[in-house]
Amino acid sequence: xxxxxxxxxxxxxxxxxxxxxxxxxxxxxxxxxxxxxxxxxxxxxxxxxxxxxxxxxxxxxxxxxxxxxxxxxxxxxxxxxxxxxxxxxxxxxxxxxxxxxxxxxxxxxxxxxxxxxxxxxxxxxxxxxxxxxxxxxxxxxxxxxxxxxxxxxxxxxxxxxxxxxxxxxxxxxxxxxxxxxxxxxxxxxxxxxxxxxxxxxxxxxxxxxxxxxxxxxxxxxxxxxxxxxxxxxxxxxxxxxxxxxxxxxxxxxxxxxxxxxxxxxxxxxxxxxxxxxxxxxxxxxxxxxxxxxxxxxxxxxxxxxxxxxxxxxxxxxxxxxxxxxxxxxxxxxxxxxxxxxxxxxxxxxxxxxxxxxxxxxxxxxxxxxxxxxxxxxxxxxxxxxxxxxxxxxxxxxxxxxxxxxxxxxxxxxxxxxxxxxxxxxxxxxxxxxxxxxxxxxxxxxxxxxxxxxxxxxxxxxxxxxxxxxxxxxxxxxxxxxxxxxxxxxxxxxxxxxxxxxxxxxxxxxxxxxxxxxxxxxxxxxxxxxxxxxxxxxxxxxxxxxxxxxxxxxxxxxxxxxxxxxxx
Amino acid sequence: xxxxxxxxxxxxxxxxxxxxxxxxxxxxxxxxxxxxxxxxxxxxxxxxxxxxxxxxxxxxxxxxxxxxxxxxxxxxxxxxxxxxxxxxxxxxxxxxxxxxxxxxxxxxxxxxxxxxxxxxxxxxxxxxxxxxxxxxxxxxxxxxxxxxxxxxxxxxxxxxxxxxxxxxxxxxxxxxxxxxxxxxxxxxxx
Numbered sequence: 170x171x172x173x174x175x176x177x178x179x180x181x182x183x184x185x186x187x188x189x190x191x192x193x194x195x196x197x198x199x200x201x202x203x204x205x206x207x208x209x210x211x212x213x214x215x216x217x218x219x220x221x222x223x224x225x226x227x228x229x230x231x232x233x234x235x236x237x238x239x240x241x242x243x244x245x246x247x248x249x250x251x252x253x254x255x256x257x258x259x260x261x262x263x264x265x266x267x268x269x270x271x272x273x274x275x276x277x278x279x280x281x282x283x284x285x286x287x288x289x290x291x292x293x294x295x296x297x298x299x300x301x302x303x304x305x306x307x308x309x310x311x312x313x314x315x316x317x318x319x320x321x322x323x324x325x326x327x328x329x330x331x332x333x334x335x336x337x338x339x340x341x342x343x344x345x346x347x348x349x350x351x352x353x354x355x356x357x358x359x360x361x362x363x364x365x366x367x368x369x370x371x372x373x374x375x376x377x378x379x380x381x382x383x384x385x386x387x388x389x390x391x392x393x394x395x396x397x398x399x400x401x402x403x404x405x406x407x408x409x410x411x412x413x414x415x416x417x418x419x420x421x422x423x424x425x426x427x428x429x430x431x432x433x434x435x436x437x438x439x440x441x442x443x444x445x446x447x448x449x450x451x452x453x454x455x456x457x458x459x460x461x462x463x464x465x466x467x468x469x470x471x472x473x474x475x476x477x478x479x480x481x482x483x484x485x486x487x488x489x490x491x492x493x494x495x496x497x498x499x500x501x502x503x504x505x506x507x508x509x510x511x512x513x514x515x516x517x518x519x520x521x522x523x524x525x526x527x528x529x530x531x532x533x534x535x536x537x538x539x540x541x542x543x544x545x546x547x548x549x550x551x552x553x554x555x556x557x558x559x560x561x562x563x564x565x566x567x568x569x570x571x572x573x574x575x576x577x578x579x580x581x582x583x584x585x586x587x588x589x590x591x592x593x594x595x596x597x598x599x600x601x602x603x604x605x606x607x608x609x610x611x612x613x614x615x616x617x618x619x620x621x622x623x624x625x626x627x628x629x630x631x632x633x634x635x636x637x638x639x640x641x642x643x644x645x646x647x648x649x650x651x652x653x654x655x656x657x658x659x660x661x662x663x664x665x666x667x668x669x670x671x672x673x674x675x676x677x678x679x680x681x682x683x684x685x686x687x688x689x690x691x692x693x694x695x696x697x698x699x700x701x702x703x704x705x706x707x708x709x710x711x712x713x714x715x716x717x718x719x720x721x722x723x724x725x726x727x728x729x730x731x732x733x734x735x736x
Numbered sequence: 737x738x739x740x741x742x743x744x745x746x747x748x749x750x751x752x753x754x755x756x757x758x759x760x761x762x763x764x765x766x767x768x769x770x771x772x773x774x775x776x777x778x779x780x781x782x783x784x785x786x787x788x789x790x791x792x793x794x795x796x797x798x799x800x801x802x803x804x805x806x807x808x809x810x811x812x813x814x815x816x817x818x819x820x821x822x823x824x825x826x827x828x829x830x831x832x833x834x835x836x837x838x839x840x841x842x843x844x845x846x847x848x849x850x851x852x853x854x855x856x857x858x859x860x861x862x863x864x865x866x867x868x869x870x871x872x873x874x875x876x877x878x879x880x881x882x883x884x885x886x887x888x889x890x891x892x893x894x895x896x897x898x899x900x901x902x903x904x905x906x907x908x909x910x911x912x913x914x915x916x917x918x919x920x921x922x923x924x925x926x
Contacts, residue, residue, distance in 0.1 A: 205926075207926070210921075211921060211926055213915050213916060213917035213918070213921055214912065214913025214914055214915065214916060214917075215892075215893055215895075215916070215917040215921075215922065215923070216891070216892060216893070217888065217892045217893070217896055217922070217923045218917065218921075218922060218923040218926060221888065221892075221923075222825065222923050224923055224926055228825075230827075230828075381914070383913040383914050383915075384911065384913055385913035389913075392915055516911050550910075550911075550913070552891040552904075552905070552908065552910050553884075553887050553888050553890075553891045553892060556887040556890070556891055557883075557884055557887055560880065560883050560884075560887075565869075565870070566869045566870075566876060566879055566880055566883070568797070568798040568799070568865070568879070568883060569797065569798065569799075569800060569862075570800060570802065572798075572799070572883075573799065573800075573802060573805055576908065577805065577907070577908065580908035580909060580910060581908065581909050
């Protein structure tokens with residue numbers, strides 16, 4: 170006897186589509202989420218709560234990660250995140266980090282599904298083709314457009330992905346006048362200015378309001394419900410179906426398996442810190458890449474002595490992030506004609522422009538290589554964050570009137586446009602998740618140790634793209650452009666660790682994201698991705714989770730529906 | 737890619753033993769009148785009167801009032817900092833860093849000038865702080881952190897006690913986002 174047909178661990182972009190699809194198909198679904206259940210009534214444009222303190226993540230003294238980075242001596246140095254100021258939690262609440270995303274949505278391209286075949290092996294990288302093709306996922310990309318709510322405008326360009334629909338279901342979000350500057354420049358230079366689709370409603374739908382254009386989006390929870398978080402777009406509807414329960418503040422610490430190898434229950438700490446147990450027929454893990462691998466590694470059982478789904482020691486391997494660089498252009502108001510200066514001061518609408526002219530590269534300088542996306546946007550408006558960067562002059566701390574003059578000049582004399590580049594973070598043997606052998610969290614469980622080795626090819630591509638971004642901002646009239654590339658991983662753009670594939674010895678999941686060696690266990694966050702594409706991962710995670718949900722319904726619908734006995 | 741959500745400086749540095757002990761030791765060599773002045777009661781709950789006066793003088797030096805711009809006192813920097821390091825969810829490391837830094841500043845002042853920081857002339861303060869920022873690791877970390885809290889007082893929502901009447905936002909022509917937080921939905925209450 171089970172308590173639910175399906176138990177979903179984690180409620181973000183990987184969990185929401187499963188909960189909605191299965192609940193609407195008649196399965197009884199439980200979603201366990203370690204964070205609280207916040208709603209639109211809890212989200213305000215409050216930099217302190219949002220971004221200066223860890224309101225939406227864990228107390229790093231109690232729950233942290235150990236990050237292992239290459240040091241200057243070419244060895245490795247490991248530090249716990251409470252001691253390093255970096256944080257790999259990305260939003261512990263119902264809906265997960267999708268509550269806080271910027272919602273720049275791009276599909277992967279057909280070649281992204283067969284990177285090995287298209288570009289060949291790369292020394293030191295574990296590049297692999299996906300076990301599915303773009304065509305398998307395309308219907309689900311389209312489904313996400315409808316179900317999550319994506320606003321945009323399709324234009325023809327050389328790297329446009331094949332589409333089953335002509336355009337997005339929602340018109341583009343309001344565009345900032347700077348978008349037109351950008352379009353003009355691209356026309357002159359023979360480039361293709363792409364209107365970026367956003368997972369943000371441009372008009373009300375499904376009980377959600379349209380975007381209110383406050384100018385504060387990324388890193389903030391959405392107070393209108395326009396942002397297509399898993400919570401606002403999917404989980405509310407799953408609960409409304411009557412077949413889905415969400416239990417917040419429940420931290421799953423172990424998945425119990427029986428002598429046959431099947432998962433039989435999830436052990437979790439409830440809001441009072443008491444260990445509880447819930448039984449289910451199917452289990453879907455979607456805790457975001459690092460914590461998903463950690464949970465599987467922690468979940469040893471009689472048939473899984475090295476952790477669930479880890480018979481061939483693949484869990485945690487080939488963790489990936491998004492490789493990239495960034496730059497900021499300073500546009501002095503005094504250097505612009507008054508009309509343009511006035512335009513630049515407008516706050517609220519989005520720039521929403523990207524270039525993918527170098528998504529694939531084939532030239533003398535770089536040879537044939539996979540490139541990436543360059544996204545153009547305003548510098549984030551958080552004032553304290555911006556002010557803090559002004560306190561240093563070279564390596565010297567500033568204060569007094571020199572600091573105040575600099576601050577005033579920075580805030581009032583210029584506008585700031587940014588670019589961010591997205592490139593593959595090539596999977597490699599130095600980027601993975603293991604259990605730390607010494608440090609434990611407040612639950613007395615080993616914390617995840619994240620090794621973040623980056624392949625040199627990624628830096629080369631990132632530098633190439635960043636130089637293009639630099640040139641664009643310069644050509645737009647920036648007084649100066651500061652830019653750089655980094656080997657540090659963006660903690661909010663993680664994937665891999667449980668890659669899917671045909672070969673059980675080289676992958677954790679099968680093509681439908683079911684564990685090769687655990688018949689009732691699925692993983693549906695970004696962990697499945699063997700390679701990440703050169704775009705943010707979220708749309709693909711949503712789409713794949715909808716795809717897997719359909720597979721579960723097809724395979725288990727008749728045998729499981731309505732069998733459970735609620736607690 | 738979203739913006740970095742870096743928190744307050746967490747860099748480790750050697751924290752001396754109890755700040756209170758250090759301050760009492762340092763005060764022992766000062767004139768009685770000065771000691772009385774420094775230990776009088778104030779409205780601050782966490783900081784002692786002496787700590788509060790030192791902190792206020794320091795913040796005003798780091799962020800002075802200008803003819804058309806607010807200073808540390810105008811933006812409520814001292815009261816904001818006290819809230820920031822005493823709210824239950826605050827990071828104990830940051831709290832210790834701030835408190836111990838005040839003690840170390842007093843030690844350094846007395847050692848060099850045989851008086852307390854509040855009694856120093858402008859250039860004496862400037863030379864001392866410049867030395868601490870440029871030549872000592874703890875001073876650099878601590879002063880950087882004090883500045884960060886000043887920026888928070890200047891630019892966070894007034895609901896937190898700094899930035900009264902949006903004085904910081906108005907000075908820097910900053911347009912806040914909306915909706916703004918009500919008092920029952922702020923950090924520590926969510």
